[in-house]
Amino acid sequence: MVSDTEIRRDVKDDVLPRDSRRKAASDEDYFLLHKIDAVFDELRAELKDHRPRDPLMFLRNHLVHKVAQAHDRKSRRRARTFVPADSNAVIGSDLKAASSHEDGESGRLAPESTQSSPMTSSSDESSIELSDNETDTKQTSETSHSNLRRHRSHRVSASQLTLSGQPLIGLDIGGTLCKICCFEPNSCDLQATNRRKFDFLKNSMTYGTTGRRDSALSFDCADGKFHFISFETRRMPGAIELMKKEGLFNDDEVVLATGGGAHKYADLFAKKLGVLLGRGDELTCLLKGLNFLLEHVPDECYYFTNPKSRGDPRTKSFDMQGTVYPYFLVNIGSGVSILRVDNSDSYDRVSGTSIGGGTYMGLCRLLTKCENFDRATLAAATGDSTRVDMLVSDIYGGDYDSFGLKGDVVASAFGKIVMKDDPWEGITKGDISRSLINMIGINVAQLAYLCAMRYEVTRILFAGNFLRQNPLTQNAIAFSVHYWSHGLMKAFFLRHEGYFGSVGAYFLPHQRQDSS
Ligand SMILES: Nc1ncnc2c1ncn2[C@@H]1O[C@H](COP(=O)(O)OP(=O)(O)OP(=O)(O)O)[C@@H](O)[C@H]1O
Numbered sequence: 003m004v005s006d007t008e009i010r011r012d013v014k015d016d017v018l019p020r021d022s023r024r025k026a027a028s029d030e031d032y033f034l035l036h037k038i039d040a041v042f043d044e045l046r047a048e049l050k051d052h053r054p055r056d057p058l059m060f061l062r063n064h065l066v067h068k069v070a071q072a073h074d075r076k077s078r079r080r081a082r083t084f085v086p087a088d089s090n091a092v093i094g095s096d097l098k099a100a101s102s103h104e105d106g107e108s109g110r111l112a113p114e115s116t117q118s119s120p121m122t123s124s125s126d127e128s129s130i131e132l133s134d135n136e137t138d139t140k141q142t143s144e145t146s147h148s149n150l151r152r153h154r155s156h157r158v159s160a161s162q163l164t165l166s167g168q169p170l171i172g173l174d175i176g177g178t179l180c181k182i183c184c185f186e187p188n189s190c191d192l193q194a195t196n197r198r199k200f201d202f203l204k205n206s207m208t209y210g211t212t213g214r215r216d217s218a219l220s221f222d223c224a225d226g227k228f229h230f231i232s233f234e235t236r237r238m239p240g241a242i243e244l245m246k247k248e249g250l251f252n253d254d255e256v257v258l259a260t261g262g263g264a265h266k267y268a269d270l271f272a273k274k275l276g277v278l279l280g281r282g283d284e285l286t287c288l289l290k291g292l293n294f295l296l297e298h299v300p301d302e303c304y305y306f307t308n309p310k311s312r313g314d315p316r317t318k319s320f321d322m323q324g325t326v327y328p329y330f331l332v333n334i335g336s337g338v339s340i341l342r343v344d345n346s347d348s349y350d351r352v353s354g355t356s357i358g359g360g361t362y363m364g365l366c367r368l369l370t371k372c373e374n375f376d377r378a379t380l381a382a383a384t385g386d387s388t389r390v391d392m393l394v395s396d397i398y399g400g401d402y403d404s405f406g407l408k409g410d411v412v413a414s415a416f417g418k419i420v421m422k423d424d425p426w427e428g429i430t431k432g433d434i435s436r437s438l439i440n441m442i443g444i445n446v447a448q449l450a451y452l453c454a455m456r457y458e459v460t461r462i463l464f465a466g467n468f469l470r471q472n473p474l475t476q477n478a479i480a481f482s483v484h485y486w487s488h489g490l491m492k493a494f495f496l497r498h499e500g501y502f503g504s505v506g507a508y509f510l511p512h513q514r515q516d517s518s
């Protein structure tokens with residue numbers, strides 16, 4: 003067991019920069035040391051209660067949490083700004099000129115204008131403490147999203163969501179899915195092509211082979227409504243043909259787009275549809291869209307109330323409106339991007355992994371023959387991953403006590419298959435799909451946890467369509483973050499899962515862009 007003196011020395015060594023340790027004379031240093039002593043007493047009590055396997059890691063986690071709280075308290079005082087929505091904003095050829103503001107090297111953004119705007123959140127700071135922000139909606143992750151219809155219309159007006167009175171659409175063309183966001187004003191003389199767009203979108207719930215409208219995610223905003231649609235990116239040539247046939251765009255119309263496909267398909271849009279893509283960086287759009295939805299949809303963000311239990315689906319809303327920076331945003335699309343977000347305009351892509359939603363779908367298609375995501379996740383709901391995963395108990399015959407590994411911990415994902423003469427015997431496609439969900443979800447969560455430790459962040463938001471209506475994955479991620487951080491970090495989830503980039507694209511005329 004580590005002694006009190008050792009722990010005290012370790013804590014100070016970890017937290018105090020070398021220079022300040024040498025001088026250790028200023029009031030600030032004294033204050034810091036004093037606080038550390040208080041934390042130390044608290045930790046000693048915690049150590050006594052919990053007797054963690056790894057006391058030093060436990061201490062470090064606790065300190066990271068404390069530092070993040072202190073940081074939050076400080077940043078709460080700063081006013082939050084959102085990009086000014088200017089109804090006369092530039093579009094088309096002016097997009098390029100506007101791009102020069104971006105600091106391409108760091109991935110950070112130049113500061114926005116600090117001019118106050120209707121989208122600037124007012125003085126309603128909410129507390130950094132979870133209990134002050136949370137709203138018990140008595141929802142489970144399976145329950146309906148009807149409360150999305152509650153709105154904060156006072157923050158933005160319909161004229162600020164349109165350009166010269168006309169609504170726009172925002173596209174996020176990803177490696178697997180193309181997401182569309184559009185705003186429909188309640189009263190507006192729509193131009194003919196815009197009228198056709200909205201008639202086309204609203205008259206159906208499905209489009210072509212894979213397109214669908216996520217009507218449960220629509221929400222009222224100002225004097226209108228946001229709608230969300232997605233289809234498989236591989237259908238893009240067919241989708242462009244359909245848009246042409248329906249006459250949804252004028253010649254030379256500029257469509258706002260982000261994601262890799264905004265680059266890849268630019269020529270096809272131009273040649274087949276006569277449409278110019280006004281492009282924005284995908285991660286910047288992701289963050290802009292997230293900011294907007296957090297500000298305008300009260301129950302956008304939620305967490306699992308009992309992450310210790312893998313099977314407990316109960317969730318609670320969390321009001322992210324208050325300043326809770328810094329946080330991590332982990333976007334699980336085809337691949338995974340991990341961002342550290344320092345404020346509404348400043349972020350860094352600190353890591354990523356190629357093992358993401360695309361890996362899940364690809365392996366599912368190969369191993370289960372499930373052709374689409376919904377079938378694969380539905381099958382997973384009835385699957386039993388322990389029929390394919392090798393557990394600690396499969397190796398030890400019980401727990402591995404020395405290091406606290408319980409028998410039901412997965413020792414090797416898919417490892418049980420190796421133990422069988424006939425790998426396919428007694429397993430269902432649901433078992434495979436469930437194991438893949440766990441394997442990928444838990445792996446991403448573990449990477450996010452490690453990065454969060456490295457960058458001293460305790461709140462991790464998960465987005466992207468891998469989580470789409472997928473409580474199994476969310477549950478696995480929430481459990482994993484809780485497990486690895488010994489309960490000191492929290493996983494948050496978002497109702498509009500994979501649509502943030504398209505919302506950010508919608509607002510491109512009000513922001514800077516990287517090209518036209
Ligand atoms: N209807 C669907 N069809 C295909 N995949 C789906 C579907 N719904 C959810 N998914 C999951 O969502 C993932 C794609 O997520 P998302 O749309 O956020 O990423 P993307 O933008 O296509 O990818 P990237 O950002 O890496 O370019 C898929 O890999 C799959 O795991």
Ligand SMILES: CC(C)(CO)[C@@H](O)C(=O)NCCC(=O)O
Nearest residue numbers: 262336337338339353354355356
């Ligand atoms: C390439 C992107 C950013 C495209 O959205 C995404 O698929 C991703 O973050 N992939 C992981 C790449 C990496 O290994 O960092």
